[in-house]
Amino acid sequence: MGIYERQEREKTIIAAAENIFFNHGFRNAKMDDVAKQAGMSKGLVYFYFQNKDxxxxxxxxxxxxxxxxxxxxxxxxxxxxxxxxxxxxxxxxxxxxxxxxxxxxxxxxxxxxxxxxxxxxxxxxxxxxxxxxxxxxxxxxxxxxxxxxxxxxxxxxxxxxxxxxxxxxxxxxxxxxxxxxxxxxxxxxxxxxxxxxxxxxxxxxxxxxxxxxxxxxxxxxx
Amino acid sequence: MGIYERQEREKTIIAAAENIFFNHGFRNAKMDDVAKQAGMSKGLVYFYFQNKDxxxxxxxxxxxxxxxxxxxxxxxxxxxxxxxxxxxxxxxxxxxxxxxxxxxxxxxxxxxxxxxxxxxxxxxxxxxxxxxxxxxxxxxxxxxxxxxxxxxxxxxxxxxxxxxxxxxxxxxxxxxxxxxxxxxxxxxxxxxxxxxxxxxxxxxxxxxxxxxxxxxxxxxxx
Amino acid sequence: MGIYERQEREKTIIAAAENIFFNHGFRNAKMDDVAKQAGMSKGLVYFYFQNKDxxxxxxxxxxxxxxxxxxxxxxxxxxxxxxxxxxxxxxxxxxxxxxxxxxxxxxxxxxxxxxxxxxxxxxxxxxxxxxxxxxxxxxxxxxxxxxxxxxxxxxxxxxxxxxxxxxxxxxxxxxxxxxxxxxxxxxxxxxxxxxxxxxxxxxxxxxxxxxxxxxxxxxxxx
Amino acid sequence: MGIYERQEREKTIIAAAENIFFNHGFRNAKMDDVAKQAGMSKGLVYFYFQNKDxxxxxxxxxxxxxxxxxxxxxxxxxxxxxxxxxxxxxxxxxxxxxxxxxxxxxxxxxxxxxxxxxxxxxxxxxxxxxxxxxxxxxxxxxxxxxxxxxxxxxxxxxxxxxxxxxxxxxxxxxxxxxxxxxxxxxxxxxxxxxxxxxxxxxxxxxxxxxxxxxxxxxxxxx
DNA sequence: GATGAATGAGAATTCATTCAT
DNA sequence: GATGAATGAATTCTCATTCAT
Missing domain, CATH: 1.10.357.10 (Tetracycline Repressor, domain 2)
Structure with missing residues (x-):
């Protein structure tokens, strides 16, 4: 997977996170939901981003x-x-x-x-x-x-x-x-x-x- | 306990909560800390207020x-x-x-x-x-x-x-x-x-x- | 609850933990099992002890x-x-x-x-x-x-x-x-x-x- | 790849694993680190060894x-x-x-x-x-x-x-x-x-x- | 043969809230 | 009226292992 696909993934996750964070509020947002929204496993989200913050x-x-x-x-x-x-x-x-x-x-x-x-x-x-x-x-x-x-x-x-x-x-x-x-x-x-x-x-x-x-x-x- | 003391208690709790909520942020604030700051038990805080919200x-x-x-x-x-x-x-x-x-x-x-x-x-x-x-x-x-x-x-x-x-x-x-x-x-x-x-x-x-x-x-x- | 009961609780938890930790190894031991063994909720175990270590x-x-x-x-x-x-x-x-x-x-x-x-x-x-x-x-x-x-x-x-x-x-x-x-x-x-x-x-x-x-x-x- | 290279690989992995396992403890050691230390991918480590144990x-x-x-x-x-x-x-x-x-x-x-x-x-x-x-x-x-x-x-x-x-x-x-x-x-x-x-x-x-x-x-x- | 992205079952931990005393 | 011990659902985060490329 090249740098390009990687960035695409990051974008996908960020887009999903924006969606979830904005609609539910950071506090109520669950990483599970972000992952689901992004169409991938939770682990992968954590592979790309250290943590919720x-x-x-x-x-x-x-x-x-x-x-x-x-x-x-x-x-x-x-x-x-x-x-x-x-x-x-x-x-x-x-x-x-x-x-x-x-x-x-x-x-x-x-x-x-x-x-x-x-x-x-x-x-x-x-x-x-x-x-x-x-x-x-x-x-x-x-x-x-x-x-x-x-x-x-x-x-x-x-x-x-x-x-x-x-x-x-x-x-x-x-x-x-x-x-x-x-x-x-x-x-x-x-x-x-x-x-x-x-x-x-x-x-x-x-x-x-x-x-x-x-x-x-x-x-x-x- | 009369109505007066009751109101005093409420004020004490509110003052404590303002302190805690503002300094830690509502999200990070703990009811435990509010109670401690107010100098009373958590149970009593819940006696006066339904819940954190x-x-x-x-x-x-x-x-x-x-x-x-x-x-x-x-x-x-x-x-x-x-x-x-x-x-x-x-x-x-x-x-x-x-x-x-x-x-x-x-x-x-x-x-x-x-x-x-x-x-x-x-x-x-x-x-x-x-x-x-x-x-x-x-x-x-x-x-x-x-x-x-x-x-x-x-x-x-x-x-x-x-x-x-x-x-x-x-x-x-x-x-x-x-x-x-x-x-x-x-x-x-x-x-x-x-x-x-x-x-x-x-x-x-x-x-x-x-x-x-x-x-x-x-x-x-x- | 007096200091005595508190110590009794701690002893109960420690005994349960010894049992679980020793029989399963620290690594495989679950705090859930410790709590279950001690006959109480996980939260209470954490009330008495900061964490597993x-x-x-x-x-x-x-x-x-x-x-x-x-x-x-x-x-x-x-x-x-x-x-x-x-x-x-x-x-x-x-x-x-x-x-x-x-x-x-x-x-x-x-x-x-x-x-x-x-x-x-x-x-x-x-x-x-x-x-x-x-x-x-x-x-x-x-x-x-x-x-x-x-x-x-x-x-x-x-x-x-x-x-x-x-x-x-x-x-x-x-x-x-x-x-x-x-x-x-x-x-x-x-x-x-x-x-x-x-x-x-x-x-x-x-x-x-x-x-x-x-x-x-x-x-x-x- | 001949039997010789294969054994060399195994030795490399074992050496890396010794290093990681000993310095971090088996429990805290991560297969990721072992692979990195061995200078190869995790997948390859798993090609040579069934699992961590x-x-x-x-x-x-x-x-x-x-x-x-x-x-x-x-x-x-x-x-x-x-x-x-x-x-x-x-x-x-x-x-x-x-x-x-x-x-x-x-x-x-x-x-x-x-x-x-x-x-x-x-x-x-x-x-x-x-x-x-x-x-x-x-x-x-x-x-x-x-x-x-x-x-x-x-x-x-x-x-x-x-x-x-x-x-x-x-x-x-x-x-x-x-x-x-x-x-x-x-x-x-x-x-x-x-x-x-x-x-x-x-x-x-x-x-x-x-x-x-x-x-x-x-x-x-x- | 290699790679490393992807998975997902688990585990630890937190805390608002309740309730026996 | 008070207390604070007790609960447990909810959530974050981890990592051995797999597998498409």
Whole structure:
């Protein structure tokens, strides 16, 4: 079995795990079900992934990689556009992505919480999480700052080319936009389906409004 | 044992559970630890609360009650102020509250996810499907729309008295502000301690900026 | 449940575990069977003992305690006797003990191998045994030199009172006697039942001969 | 592949297995590791050896064969020497052999325990009950008495030629010497490295003393 | 002859929950 | 009212062995 088939298998398992983890919640998900869903034996799942957490980290890595690939392709295909346009496209993309693949969005937040927990626990003593042994966790650590730097880079571009007029520092702009989008996604997902209405708010209209806000934040008309 | 002692016991248990659930995560938290932290036997904890989920719902109910009490007291004590001022105070209060008591904020989100899961007949909630048997869950259901209506009410006041100039509908304004605040709190909590720096952003400055944005959203200068 | 009942339970479990571990071998022994044998649920076994290894260490501790108690009572009850007589009685006792409770003898040897393995592994890196978390293991560490010092003490007594004439140092005498007895027990157990014949050697006669040798080693007629 | 290459393969596997089994313990040793150590696939290991037990039995057979070859060569090369000298050389050889290749010594003991377990219909052997299907096990059965008879033969020689004066029957002498050596080796291995000190006993001195004892036992000066 | 992916029967362990005292 | 010992279903993870390629 070549490297190709191996990767296919991994993909199959990851897809099955996403399905199970997302529909049942990580806690209620059984490795048995993941295996069944993937159409293989439990042992084989463990052959490819160290344990349940490792598998979850593989999903998380995939999420990061997808986001990064998205951002990179946007930046690549829009070199001629203004910084503001690039940032706007990225924001839009992240929103679409998170809305469509909400569990990736959650996975990324869970990852961040894990990193933070680890830092806290290092001081704390006792508790020792084994997550460090996950190769996927290690890989994520190496790339987890890329999305930030890509977006901050685009914001800086916008400041140079004059398209972004907001005078706050680029990082703060990034983080603010992210808060807005993130909050939107969370509420949107937590409270209902895309095509419905949240507290009598039409979701489509709301999204439009969020984009307007983004636009204005970048233009410093706010 | 009178009703008073009984309530004191419940408070003790809830306080212990908050501590344990938040520091270990609901999933990893053990009822044994809750009981130990509360300084009583596991049996007694089960005497006061049906089960682990029920206990979590008691915390959630407390969170809702605190938020509602906060909002009501703000509205009560600032009747003479403009709608915009009232909304601003509520936003500010919610942000402080969530930042300080992050677990209440999370509890509320978990609750919302559970309600949605129930509607969708999905299993991806933190809780078991028999959560409906929890008295606390039932109680929350009766009040869970109050925070929204209180804030939306204040926004309407502001529209009437001319202090809020944003022409979008009140619900959308509410939901947008909530997204912004929610995103801020989440990032803030997930990524570091309050007094530190997130991606080279000074947290205090950021918070100031978030308030500015809130102000501008309400003023429709955005 | 008082401390007494608790200890009774522990004894019940240990007895069941001895039975299962010894008859099936540690490896093939199932915690399920131990619980069944002890007439209780698996969970309760784990309530009293951290895990399978911990339970084995509890047995080992018991073995050490029995040996030590044996030695101490011999020394206590024979203060007036010569050192040689005391040593002889101890040797005899150990042999009877090991022959009758062979698994205690094995447990003690396994313990020594574990300690040694730990020392080796400390240098080695990687491998990290969790046995250190066993309270029973820690307790054994505190007393594991007692048997040696008791016997060496008796040998020294014998040298002083002139009953032991062997001029080698007391430790070497101890270790030599222990080798002889230990070897005898091992062969005896490994190769057959007490009442039978090993390689055409009558076991009873052989034991007599072993005692003779012990006697002569102490008398330095050898 | 010719018979020669086949035997080379077997030797490679056996060598790898010895390494793994001894360093990790049979129970913890994984066939995966054996294969890796042997530089071949697991499947190939299973092509040459029925199963894990069978492989262990192959090692055990090798141990027996080495011992027997040793004994035979000693007897062969020292035909002119006295029985006592021959026995002494054998004892010395066995001690060196066991000390150096402790795992062979253990393998032999495990084998004996297995035979006994089989007779008693007990399950406390290291191996499964279907060990009888191992060809190596069957082969050992055919030769396992050879070492005894060779040594007993030499003892008889010594009795005839007057070099051995001990009046006990030859088998008992054999078995006693074996107990002494066995105990020495076990303690030596269990408690430390050869060049160190056991309970303040210099190992080299101790070995010398053990040889002296052997000498005296044979001379019936004991 | 080789390979190593695949299997699956097992085993250890956990913990929410109950209930005899 | 309390207690905490007792339960046992549920789940993760292991590894000897097989077999398609």
């Amino acid at each position: 490792d598998l979850y980290m593989a999903i998380t890595l995939k999420a990061f990689e997808m986001i990064i690939a998205n951002y990179q392709s946007i930046l690549e295909n829009n070199k001629h556009k203004t910084g503001k346009e690039k940032v706007f496209l990225i924001v839009k993309t992240y929103l679409e992505f998170s809305n469509e693949h909400y569990h990736y969005h959650e996975a990324i937040f869970n990852y961040m919480a894990t990193v933070r927990a680890e830092l806290n626990l290092k001081a704390d003593s006792l508790f020792q999480s084994d997550i460090n042994e996950s190769m996927y966790y290690q890989k994520i650590k190496q790339i987890h700052n890329l999305p930030v730097s890509l977006v901050v880079g685009a914001i800086k571009d916008g400041m140079k080319d004059g398209s972004i007029k907001n005078s706050h520092n680029p990082q703060m702009i990034y983080v603010t936009l992210w808060a807005l989008i993130t909050g939107f996604v969370k509420l949107n997902i937590t409270m209902g389906n895309q095509n419905e209405t949240i507290y009598h708010v039409n979701v489509h209209d709301w999204k439009t409004y969020i984009f307007e806000l983004t636009e204005k934040i970048l233009s410093e008309t706010i | 029920d206990l979590y719902m008691a915390i959630t109910l407390k969170a809702f009650e605190m938020i509602i009490a906060n909002y009501q007291s703000i509205l009560e004590n600032n009747k003479h102020k403009t709608g915009k001022e009232k909304v601003f105070l509520i936003v500010k209060t919610y942000l402080e509250f969530s930042n300080e008591h992050y677990h209440y904020h999370e509890a509320i989100f978990n609750y919302m996810a559970t309600v949605r899961a129930e509607l969708n007949l999905k299993a991806d909630s933190l809780f078991q499907s028999d959560i409906n048997e929890s008295m606390y869950y039932q109680k929350i259901k009766q009040i869970h729309n109050l925070p929204v209506s209180l804030v939306v009410g204040a926004i309407k006041d502001g529209m009437k008295d001319g202090s809020i100039k944003n022409s979008h509908n009140p619900q959308m304004i509410y939901v947008t502000l909530w997204a912004l605040i929610t995103g801020f709190v989440k990032l803030n909590i997930t990524m570091g301690n309050q007094n530190e720096t997130i991606y080279h952003v000074n947290v205090h400055d950021w918070k100031t900026y978030i308030f500015e944005l809130t102000e501008k959203i309400l003023s429709e200068t955005i | 911990d339970l084995y260490m509890a047995i080992t501790l018991k073995a050490f305690e029995m040996i030590i108690a044996n030695y101490q009572s011999i020394l206590e009850n024979n203060k007036h006797k010569t050192g040689k007589e005391k040593v002889f009685l101890i040797v005899k006792t150990y042999l009877e003990f090991s022959n009758e409770h062979y698994h205690y003898h094995e447990a003690i040897f396994n313990y020594m191998a574990t300690v040694r393995a730990e020392l080796n592994l400390k240098a080695d890196s990687l491998f990290q045994s969790d046995i250190n978390e066993s309270m029973y293991y820690q307790k054994i560490k505190q007393i594991h030199n007692l048997p040696v010092s008791l016997v060496v003490g008796a040998i020294k007594d014998g040298m002083k009172d002139g009953s032991i004439k062997n001029s080698h140092n007391p430790q070497m005498i101890y270790v030599t006697l222990w080798a002889l007895i230990t070897g005898f027990v091992k062969l005896n157990i490994t190769m057959g039942n007490q009442n039978e014949t090993i390689y055409h050697v009558n076991v009873h006669d052989w034991k007599t001969y072993i005692f003779e040798l012990t006697e002569k080693i102490l008398s330095e007629t050898i | 069978d492989l262990y039995m192959a090692i055990t057979l090798k141990a027996f064969e080495m011992i027997i070859a040793n004994y035979q060569s000693i007897l062969e090369n020292n035909k002119h020497k006295t029985g006592k000298e021959k026995v002494f050389l054998i004892v010395k050889t066995y001690l060196e052999f066991s000390n150096e290749h402790y795992h062979y010594h253990e393998a032999i003991f495990n084998y004996m325990a297995t035979v006994r377990a089989e007779l008693n219909l007990k399950a406390d052997s290291l191996f499964q009950s279907d060990i009888n299907e191992s060809m190596y096990y069957q082969k050992i059965k055919q030769i396992h008495n050879l070492p005894v008879s060779l040594v007993v033969g030499a003892i008889k020689d010594g009795m005839k030629d007057g070099s051995i004066k001990n009046s006990h029957n030859p088998q008992m002498i054999y078995v006693t010497l074996w107990a002494l050596i066995t105990g020495f080796v076990k303690l030596n291995i269990t408690m430390g490295n050869q060049n160190e000190t056991i309970y303040h006993v210099n190992v080299h001195d101790w070995k010398t003393y053990i040889f002296e004892l052997t000498e005296k036992i044979l001379s019936e000066t004991i």
